[in-house]
Amino acid sequence: MKKQKTQTEDFVNTFQLLEAKLRKRLLYSPNYREVEQQYHSLLRQIRIYERDHHQGGRTETRLRYYSAFCSLSLAKCQRALKNTSGEACSLLSAGRQYLDEHFDTEERGTPNMEESYNIALQCFQLTCDIYLAAGKRQLAACVYIELATLLQAMGRTQEGSCFFLQAAGLQQEHSPLNAIDSLLASVSCCLTHRDYKECCDVLQQIVNLCFLAISPHRVTNSPSEPIMLSCYTNWIISSRITLILLKTLQRDFQGDDVGGIQNLFVQLAETGELSYRHDFAPEPEETVMLLQDFVKGSQLRNLELVRSILPSMSLFTSPLQGRILEMIVDDLALDEM
Numbered sequence: 001m002k003k004q005k006t007q008t009e010d011f012v013n014t015f016q017l018l019e020a021k022l023r024k025r026l027l028y029s030p031n032y033r034e035v036e037q038q039y040h041s042l043l044r045q046i047r048i049y050e051r052d053h054h055q056g057g058r059t060e061t062r063l064r065y066y067s068a069f070c071s072l073s074l075a076k077c078q079r080a081l082k083n084t085s086g087e088a089c090s091l092l093s094a095g096r097q098y099l100d101e102h103f104d105t106e107e108r109g110t111p112n113m114e115e116s117y118n119i120a121l122q123c124f125q126l127t128c129d130i131y132l133a134a135g136k137r138q139l140a141a142c143v144y145i146e147l148a149t150l151l152q153a154m155g156r157t158q159e160g161s162c163f164f165l166q167a168a169g170l171q172q173e174h175s176p177l178n179a180i181d182s183l184l185a186s187v188s189c190c191l192t193h194r195d196y197k198e199c200c201d202v203l204q205q206i207v208n209l210c211f212l213a214i215s216p217h218r219v220t221n222s223p224s225e226p227i228m229l230s231c232y233t234n235w236i237i238s239s240r241i242t243l244i245l246l247k248t249l250q251r252d253f254q255g256d257d258v259g260g261i262q263n264l265f266v267q268l269a270e271t272g273e274l275s276y277r278h279d280f281a282p283e284p285e286e287t288v289m290l291l292q293d294f295v296k297g298s299q300l301r302n303l304e305l306v307r308s309i310l311p312s313m314s315l316f317t318s319p320l321q322g323r324i325l326e327m328i329v330d331d332l333a334l335d336e337m
Contacts, residue, residue, distance in 0.1 A: 014042050036077040043070045068097035072123075088130040092143065095123030099147075103154055121147075141170040145182060152189055161189035161198070168205075176213045180206055180235055187242070188320055196250055203239045203246075210236045233271060238318060240268045244291055245324040248298045249331065265292065287316055303332040 046067045071094035078086040098120035105112045124147045131140040148163035164186035171179035183206050190198040210232040247253070247261040254260075269288050290312055297305035306329060317325065 032077045032080045039074040068094045088127045091123045091127045095120045137170045141167040157189035157192040161186045206239045236271050249328050253299045
């Protein structure tokens with residue numbers, strides 16, 4: 001144990017010497033290349049040490065902080081050397097380390113001021129800024145998705161939802177299907193913290209994006225046209241089914257405006273006919289009728305009827321829709337208690 005402590009102190013002392021050297025030279029002309037190599041060397045030593053001496057899968061807190069400090073200092077050197085890709089990688093590494101530390105602190109139940117969390121967000125955002133400045137929108141989207149996924153796993157679904165939306169905004173022009181995946185992840189986050197209005201807004205974004213993506217394919221005669229039409233029509237149908245289920249969960253049965261449940265049924269039937277013409281799905285009438293029966297059962301607060309319909313609905317519902325169905329059933333069950 002004493003040897004392990006001494007080794008950790010050696011790493012800390014080395015880091016402090018490098019920082020002192022860099023600060024001392026800021027008044028003159030620092031040799032960033034030399035210091036960069038020394039930070040790289042120190043980081044390698046720390047990672048080897050972490051691999052050989054990790055305790056129950058955890059890294060010593062003090063050592064993890066200095067590893068993150070090293071990554072940040074390395075990013076500063078790489079910025080001075082105009083190595084933008086290296087700077088982005090170092091910032092991303094630091095962000096992951098700070099977020100890991102915050103996650104471990106929360107798991108231990110240790111009081112904290114969220115300093116590590118805020119620094120982690122700054123590191124991820126700076127990484128995205130670098131990629132965006134370089135015109136690498138898809139890489140920036142990947143960073144946002146990584147951050148959003150980590151936050152979702154930590155239970156911070158509100159923040160996660162926002163970053164999934166930012167990723168979708170970067171993806172929708174050149175990769176709309178990836179943007180739809182990001183938007184659906186945002187809906188999943190919103191559903192977790194029961195922000196149903198935001199769920200509906202994002203689902204409507206998916207519908208609008210699909211119609212926008214379909215437009216150019218309707219005027220071409222390419223071999224992929226039926227496939228693309230079917231693919232996007234699938235997402236339109238799925239989104240409208242989810243919207244109907246969300247309205248049902250909120251007991252919003254009377255709305256007849258553009259976003260009302262009755263109008264959604266009309267839109268669903270129309271979209272289903274389009275999909276059927278392109279051999280996309282089974283006859284749409286059956287899906288609409290099952291949904292109508294389910295909504296009617298929910299409106300009547302008839303738990304037995306709703307449960308009898310569920311097995312048939314499971315044939316065409318997604319995992320996200322399955323979660324909403326469970327929430328509706330739970331809500332009905334509470335009424336009968």
